[in-house]
Amino acid sequence: MLKLLLYLLFLIPLCFNKKLYWIMSNLLFLSFIVCMVNSVLSFNWVNLSYSMGMDYLSYGLILLSIWILGLMMMASEKIYLYNKQAMLFMSMLLLLLVMLVLSFSTMNIFMYYLFFESSLIPTLFLILGWGYQPERLQAGIYLLFYTLFASLPLLISIFYLYMKFNSLDFYFFNMTNKFNLYLYLSLIFAFLVKMPMFIVHLWLPKAHVEAPIAGSMILAGVLLKLGGYGLIRFLSVVQYFCFHFNYIWVGVSLVGGSLVSLLCLCQTDMKALIAYSSVVHMGLVIGGLMTLTYWGFSGSYGLMIAHGLCSSGLFCLANIVYERSGSRSLLVNRGLLSLMPSLTLWWFMLSAMNMAAPPSLNLLSEISLLNSIVMWSTMSMLMLFFISFLGAAYTLYLYAYSQHGKFIINFGVYMNSIREFLLLLLHWLPLNLLIFKVDYFFLL
Numbered sequence: 001m002l003k004l005l006l007y008l009l010f011l012i013p014l015c016f017n018k019k020l021y022w023i024m025s026n027l028l029f030l031s032f033i034v035c036m037v038n039s040v041l042s043f044n045w046v047n048l049s050y051s052m053g054m055d056y057l058s059y060g061l062i063l064l065s066i067w068i069l070g071l072m073m074m075a076s077e078k079i080y081l082y083n084k085q086a087m088l089f090m091s092m093l094l095l096l097l098v099m100l101v102l103s104f105s106t107m108n109i110f111m112y113y114l115f116f117e118s119s120l121i122p123t124l125f126l127i128l129g130w131g132y133q134p135e136r137l138q139a140g141i142y143l144l145f146y147t148l149f150a151s152l153p154l155l156i157s158i159f160y161l162y163m164k165f166n167s168l169d170f171y172f173f174n175m176t177n178k179f180n181l182y183l184y185l186s187l188i189f190a191f192l193v194k195m196p197m198f199i200v201h202l203w204l205p206k207a208h209v210e211a212p213i214a215g216s217m218i219l220a221g222v223l224l225k226l227g228g229y230g231l232i233r234f235l236s237v238v239q240y241f242c243f244h245f246n247y248i249w250v251g252v253s254l255v256g257g258s259l260v261s262l263l264c265l266c267q268t269d270m271k272a273l274i275a276y277s278s279v280v281h282m283g284l285v286i287g288g289l290m291t292l293t294y295w296g297f298s299g300s301y302g303l304m305i306a307h308g309l310c311s312s313g314l315f316c317l318a319n320i321v322y323e324r325s326g327s328r329s330l331l332v333n334r335g336l337l338s339l340m341p342s343l344t345l346w347w348f349m350l351s352a353m354n355m356a357a358p359p360s361l362n363l364l365s366e367i368s369l370l371n372s373i374v375m376w377s378t379m380s381m382l383m384l385f386f387i388s389f390l391g392a393a394y395t396l397y398l399y400a401y402s403q404h405g406k407f408i409i410n411f412g413v414y415m416n417s418i419r420e421f422l423l424l425l426l427h428w429l430p431l432n433l434l435i436f437k438v439d440y441f442f443l444l
Helices: 002-008 011-015 018-038 056-075 077-079 086-105 109-118 120-130 136-165 179-196 205-211 214-237 239-264 272-289 294-325 341-354 359-377 379-403 418-441
Strands: 044-048 052-054
Touching: 002 018, 002 086, 002 341, 011 018, 011 086, 011 239, 018 052, 018 056, 018 077, 018 086, 052 056, 052 086, 056 086, 056 418, 077 086, 086 109, 086 120, 086 179, 086 214, 109 120, 109 136, 109 214, 120 136, 120 214, 136 205, 179 214, 179 239, 205 214, 205 272, 214 272, 214 294, 239 272, 239 359, 239 379, 272 294, 272 359, 272 379, 294 418, 341 359, 341 379, 341 418, 359 379, 359 418
Parallel strands: none
Antiparallel strands: 044 052
């Protein structure tokens, strides 16, 4: 782990030269390859150093973080071309990546909390500094206060755990019924807000719509996964209470997923539609995790990785259109098939992944989650039917409404660049190739 961290820290001096922008991007992809090749995985914690290490769960999420950060630099070429504080932008991205790698690799609960919260600061700067609309200040405040409101009880409960166990290492905790209901709520509520669960999800669409492309990609790709990772780690601590109260979270997530799916069909803003679809997918993840079944945990982990790539790719597509037309509205961006036919294929392929079409990792993960939730209660089949059907409906609505019809605005001769096609390919390819490595996701 120290190898990877030192590698990232030694990239910091490169941030102070704007001309090294693309070298930075390539070095991030190199770190991905180094991390992937050097890791010898087992069921235990490996690569141990100074209370840091990796197991199956954190390994995949660390790789996802590095991959998405590299793609974020590729997607944000406008910041480099027009010199919109490019050096500061690179510094923020690198700081964010260090925080994420530390969050996923630490084995100490308090350190996880510290880095979990610290990742908010670079994200907030991304939204406030490089966002598009004046409302970005309000979006940043939403993001900050929703997360901090839920996180203070978590901090207090972590200190209580230290008093009980005299340790804060993940692997020392065992299932016990000595805890109370307040501890159960405070331990998991912060992660439910971060996911986000329906009812406490309002910060997400706001932050997505106001964020620049890099902010949207990191929010959808990795930051939502911090909540899922925390839930997987902490549910084993309060397992006794989970058996009694988890039905509340499963119910809220499934009903909320159906309602948000209906809300997606009313959206005219492309980014808002993709952001709300993230809430639906994360609702399924919460439902699968709260069943406490093997299928649920495996499917949740798979869907977190798949959603990170798929949602990030859709935001890239929406941004490519926005850069040309100056609008994210579906009412304006119609008939893109006539204007950008080469991009329509990518719209189709990533939309198909979003509605869990084969051979994507989304399909495997959603089948696993449906199994776990139906095993838990056959009554949930009704809500799952709505989520699956409406998921296909709003994805087709996004695709058909944006690609077909008569175009209103003529963008002029402004062709797609090879960089954009490579960016979309690097989202789509891992999403479909990971289906060949199914055993990895089902060996948690």
